[in-house]
Amino acid sequence: MNSTPTVLTTNAIDQSEVFRVDVTGPRSAAAQGQKPITTARPTVAKQATGEVTHPVKIRTKNVDFFYGDNQVLFDVSLDIPEKSVTAFIGPSGCGKSTFLRMLNRMNDIIDGTRHTGDVLLEGSDVYDSSVDVVLLRKRVGMVFQKSTPFPKSIFDNIAYGPKVAGLRNKAKLNEIVETSLKRAALWDEVKDRLNSSAMALSGGQQQRLCIARTLATDPDVILMDEPASALDPASTARVEDLIFELKKNYTIVIVTHNMQQAARVSQRTAFFFQGVLVETGDTRALFTNPTEKQTEDYITGRFG
Amino acid sequence: MSTASTSSSDATLSKATSSLHRSASLVRLKEWGIRSLLFLCAAVSILTTLGIVAVLFSNAIYDVSPRQVGPNGEVRTNEAFFQQVSLTEFVFETRWTPGYTEKHFGIMPLVCGTLMISGIAALIGLPIGLCSAIYLSEYAVPRTRALIKPVLEILAGIPTVVYGYFALVFVTPYILKPLFQDLLGFNVGVFNAASAGIVVGIMIIPMISSLSEDVLRSVPRSLREAAYALGSTKFDVSTRVVVPAALSGIIASFLLAISRAVGETMAVTIAAGQTAIVTADPLRSVATMTSYIVNVSKGDAVIGSIEEKSIYAVGLTLFLMTLVMNIISQFVLRRFREVYN
Amino acid sequence: MSDQQIEYAAILKRRHRISTCFEWVCRIATGSALLFLAVLLAGVIWQAWGWLDTQFLTGFDSRRPGKAGLLAGLWGTSWLIFFTAIFTVPMGVGAAVYLEEYATDNRFTRLIKLNLSNLAGVPSIVYGMLGVTAFVRMFGMISAADGWTLAVSLGIGTLEIPLPLGRCLLAGSFTLSLLILPVVIIASQEALRAVPPSIRHASYALGATEWQTIRHQVLPAAVPGIATGIILALSRAMGETAPLIVVGAMSYVAFAPGNLDTPMAAVQDPQRVLDAPFDVFTSITIQITNWIEQPKEEFQNLAAAGSLVLLILLVIFNATAIVIRNRAQKKISW
Structure with a gap:
């Protein structure tokens, strides 16, 4: 791993720290003369979520990312609050998916990639050499753009995570499968055919199955990479409702192309452009009153 | 286009068109000739199959050629194998002694010998082949893979007679004898099924590993990523997601490899000897279908005799066994590719 | 940490151990395959050491x-491969061109394609049985007892073709040709498929006919791939033993086909060249088999030396194929 060891890795963030944003992408920083972009953000956050405090769940500091010699992320620093939905928006190729995949180290699988900077989950560096990637990914689950059911039965798909984790108790597995499917709002549709192939489900059902499968591993954070982009409007609406439900118990980060979707489901939004985190803030504020010219151009549809 | 264009200004054009037409038909004739010739080339493969079927059929099941009268006026019997031996005897008799005075024609000993050697080969070749396929597809970095694959191909390219030599001169005296005879007290024959099975197993490793690697690699990366995202170790991903997803393709590669082992001839003939018996002892000499055909061909069986005809009955059995396995595996492979491509 | 988390962590440790073990199992499996190869080669070289000399080759x-040599087998194999190549190359490439460039996707084409993949899996010994009936005995249409000879007078000598062919070299070559034909066709098809359609379209746009396009554009572009496939198929033919035994190769022959034992003799006495295809024959592989079966210990060394010669020839063939492939990859990049 190419993580730069820093003192920060052991410097746990105070869990009660009130969520606060200090985003300084290099370009905006230069433009703004290091002036903090957002002010009074905690109150906005408070209004949006109706809760008093939002501890930071994931914090990234000065993250750069490279595919070979090709740098795709530039100095991204971002805080993601717990038990809320954070959306990453931006035109395709802007690095938002790459950034998302850094949060549970999915990029490790790809040869020839490296990064600098830190990704802290509850204050500890996920790229630290002592971190067990398997454990990390159990805690930070991921749902992909294309639904990826395993060519097994519905039951075996959901039970996969607990089973590989060593759970053998049949009753316990049944219970997990049922609760996961219920949470993913799929139970009523499939409860009578748990042993039929997951490949036979519709696209929307498959995606909810993948969400249920992730829930079954009991994660804290769920990363979603354009989870609804391949779905029809009705299925999309169901997935969005589900996301809205899930945020009560999970920290959710969602990458989306669809700005309306971001506006509908998320409390906070981060706008990426050409590998740079341009702006982040309360979703409503960002969409109604963006600070940056690029953000405004994007959300008003002038490019992208 | 060539029909009457009366206007004088079109005269030249019309002429040009007609001359174009004439030469075109000449060209077309040549094109047609070449096309037919090439078609005949392609048809040779069909003729080959028909030839194989005809040869096996006419010598084993029913002879279609007219009865011949020899130089001294005697009628030469040209009856096919199954016109002289009943199918019941062929399938259920347990002795195979076409060369003896008391002749028995039960295919069982030869099939048993073939299955025993193929079984031993499968026992060695399948796990090693599959594991190396998993290594190449899931673990090895591209450079290592590029290095190992051609080396494994060499193993596939070594002539089978060399494998037979290796079995007889190295495997039996240096591996089987010390292990089973000196250490465990079994009697190891100079010719034995085990040594043949071992080298045939080695022979089919590259086949399994390269075919299985192909199917493993065609399992979409998204499935692997999904499994990793659920907190899987590499072992979980390989054995619980990738291999099950590729299972039909892997089974197809197994079938192809076993079919190859069943049809393997020289290594078996050299190393396993030619004792046609039904036995469960792999340290004894056994005869297989292929080695029987070789041994009759090498000997001086009279053409037209029942002994000579018997190799066609054996050949037919061998042909059908391998054909069924090949067809099944191709069917399975095609189904597999339809799912993932 | 909750009990559950502690338990998970404990199991996780074991899972990592299993994963590492599994990786090593796979590594060892691959390594053992490579080890087999190394042991096999080392064994053959060790047994052949000191036996592979000029006496052995000449x-x-x-x-x-001490006096035995491989010359008859060397000549036999060379002739066999030569004729096999002559038959297979035009027929295999022709069939591939038909299937890839001309054939429409109809029932017959599908039948041919299905048939090809099945033929490739037919055991080689079955081809031997086809060869002995179709070529050696010519289906018994002419009985061997009252067989006759077709004599064709050529300027340099007389071509005497026995009918039926009998256990001659040409019958062996025919058999090997049928054996490798499916392999050659499949490899050539792949090479033709790799030629981009844009080349064909460009040629048609210039007014070329189908055949002109194939002859001048498609085939030249596919030559490296086809050549690689042919060489690999021929090297397979070179290693074959079983079909030759069934066809009737001689296990003990002390002369080369047509008595042609030096290249010079071909010039001095062209008749020998014309006799060779119809003469009895042996091959390297048949000689090895024969030596393996001899009871005297020293013959095992001869078998090893013969195997080594065969392996060296195969390495040369394969190296040529690799060189052709690499050159083509460097020269042409679509």
């Missing part, structure tokens, strides 16, 4: 191991 077979 002498004919003998009952005395």
Whole structure:
């Protein structure tokens, strides 16, 4: 791993720290003369979520990312609050998916990639050499753009995570499968055919199955990479409702192309452009009153 | 286009068109000739199959050629194998002694010998082949893979007679004898099924590993990523997601490899000897279908005799066994590719 | 940490151990395959050591191991491969061109394609049985007892073709040709498929006919791939033993086909060249088999030396194929 060891890795963030944003992408920083972009953000956050405090769940500091010699992320620093939905928006190729995949180290699988900077989950560096990637990914689950059911039965798909984790108790597995499917709002549709192939489900059902499968591993954070982009409007609406439900118990980060979707489901939004985190803030504020010219151009549809 | 264009200004054009037409038909004739010739080339493969079927059929099941009268006026019997031996005897008799005075024609000993050697080969070749396929597809970095694959191909390219030599001169005296005879007290024959099975197993490793690697690699990366995202170790991903997803393709590669082992001839003939018996002892000499055909061909069986005809009955059995396995595996492979491509 | 988390962590440790073990199992499996290869090669070289000399390469077979040589097999194999190549190359490439460039996707084409993949899996010994009936005995249409000879007078000598062919070299070559034909066709098809359609379209746009396009554009572009496939198929033919035994190769022959034992003899006495295809024959592989079966210990060394010669020839063939492939990859990049 190419993580730069820093003192920060052991410097746990105070869990009660009130969520606060200090985003300084290099370009905006230069433009703004290091002036903090957002002010009074905690109150906005408070209004949006109706809760008093939002501890930071994931914090990234000065993250750069490279595919070979090709740098795709530039100095991204971002805080993601717990038990809320954070959306990453931006035109395709802007690095938002790459950034998302850094949060549970999915990029490790790809040869020839490296990064600098830190990704802290509850204050500890996920790229630290002592971190067990398997454990990390159990805690930070991921749902992909294309639904990826395993060519097994519905039951075996959901039970996969607990089973590989060593759970053998049949009753316990049944219970997990049922609760996961219920949470993913799929139970009523499939409860009578748990042993039929997951490949036979519709696209929307498959995606909810993948969400249920992730829930079954009991994660804290769920990363979603354009989870609804391949779905029809009705299925999309169901997935969005589900996301809205899930945020009560999970920290959710969602990458989306669809700005309306971001506006509908998320409390906070981060706008990426050409590998740079341009702006982040309360979703409503960002969409109604963006600070940056690029953000405004994007959300008003002038490019992208 | 060539029909009457009366206007004088079109005269030249019309002429040009007609001359174009004439030469075109000449060209077309040549094109047609070449096309037919090439078609005949392609048809040779069909003729080959028909030839194989005809040869096996006419010598084993029913002879279609007219009865011949020899130089001294005697009628030469040209009856096919199954016109002289009943199918019941062929399938259920347990002795195979076409060369003896008391002749028995039960295919069982030869099939048993073939299955025993193929079984031993499968026992060695399948796990090693599959594991190396998993290594190449899931673990090895591209450079290592590029290095190992051609080396494994060499193993596939070594002539089978060399494998037979290796079995007889190295495997039996240096591996089987010390292990089973000196250490465990079994009697190891100079010719034995085990040594043949071992080298045939080695022979089919590259086949399994390269075919299985192909199917493993065609399992979409998204499935692997999904499994990793659920907190899987590499072992979980390989054995619980990738291999099950590729299972039909892997089974197809197994079938192809076993079919190859069943049809393997020289290594078996050299190393396993030619004792046609039904036995469960792999340290004894056994005869297989292929080695029987070789041994009759090498000997001086009279053409037209029942002994000579018997190799066609054996050949037919061998042909059908391998054909069924090949067809099944191709069917399975095609189904597999339809799912993932 | 909750009990559950502690338990998970404990199991996780074991899972990592299993994963590492599994990786090593796979590594060892791959390594053992490579080890087999190394041991096999080392064994053959060790047994052949000291036996592979000029006497071995220039002498004919003998009952005395010290005097036995591989010359008859070398000549036999060379002739076999030569004729096999002559038959297979035009027929294999022609069939591939038909299937890839001309054939429409109809029932017959599908039948041919299905048939090809099945033929490739037919055991080689079955081809031997086809060969002995179709070529050696010519389906018994002419009985061997009252067989006759077709004599064709050529300027340099007389071509005497026995009918039926009998256990001659040409019958062996025919058999090997049928054996490798499916392999050659499949490899050539792949090479033709790799030629981008844009080349064909460009040629058609210039007014070329189908055949002109194939002859001048498609085939030249596919030559490296086809050549690689042919060489690999021929090297397979070179290693074959079983079909030759069934066809009737001689296990003990002390002369080369047509008595042509030096290249010079071909010039001095062209008749020998014309005789060779219809003469009895042996091959390297048949000689090895014969030596393996001899009871005297020294013959095993001869078998090893013969195997080594065969392996060296195969390495040369394969290296040529690799060189052709690499050159083509460097020269042409679509």
